[in-house]
Amino acid sequence: MRRALSTLVPVLKDSIIIFVVYTILGIILTFVSLICTSSSVKIGTLRPILAIPTHEIYLLIGALLICLVSCAVYRRFDFSFLFLPIIFTIMLDLDHLPVILGVAQPIRPAHSIFFLLALILILRFVLKKPLYIEFLAISSFLMHIAIDNGVFALFSPFSFEYYDLGQIRIYLGLLAIMVAVMAGYSKRVLNFQSHMAKEKISQR
C-alpha cells in the first residue's frame, strides 16, 4: 500500500490531464453532432431526474468492477486503475450537455465508436500513454454501454442511425471485464520490463 501511495501524486496529475482531454473531446464531438445533424435525429432526452443518481451509482459500480478486476490481475492496487475507469465511465455522459441546457440534440453523440477511436489515438500518439491506459478506456466504454439502456448513434458524428444494443448488454459487460483483465496484465508486463531494464543498468 505504501508503494501505491507513493504513486498517488503522479497518477493524480496524469488523471487530471486525461480528464481534461477526455472532457474537451466529448464536448467537441457533442458540438460537431449538433451542427452536422438535421432536426429529425435531434431526439435526445434526459432520463427522469430521479433516475439519474441511481444510474450514476450503477456507472460507479461498473468502474469499481473494472478497478477490482485490473488490480486483481496486476496483483497490486494502483490508483490509475481506480481514477481512470471512474473518469472514462462517468464522464461519457457529458454528451447530454445540450439537452441539459435546453438545446435539441441527437441521442448520446459521444457513445460512439469514433469517439473511442479518437480517444485511443490521442492517448497513444499525443499523450503517449502506455497500453494499459488504452485498455482501461476501452473497458470503461464497453461497461458504460452495457449499463446504459436504449439506443446509440454508434457511428456518430458520421451517421446518426440509432442502434438498440439491449440484446447484447450482457456480452458487452463481459467484454468490458475481459479488457480490464488485459489492462491489469499489460501493466504487469510493463512493470516487469522496467524492472528488468533497471537490473541490467545496475549490473553494468
Ligand SMILES: [Zn+2]
Ligand atoms: Zn450514457
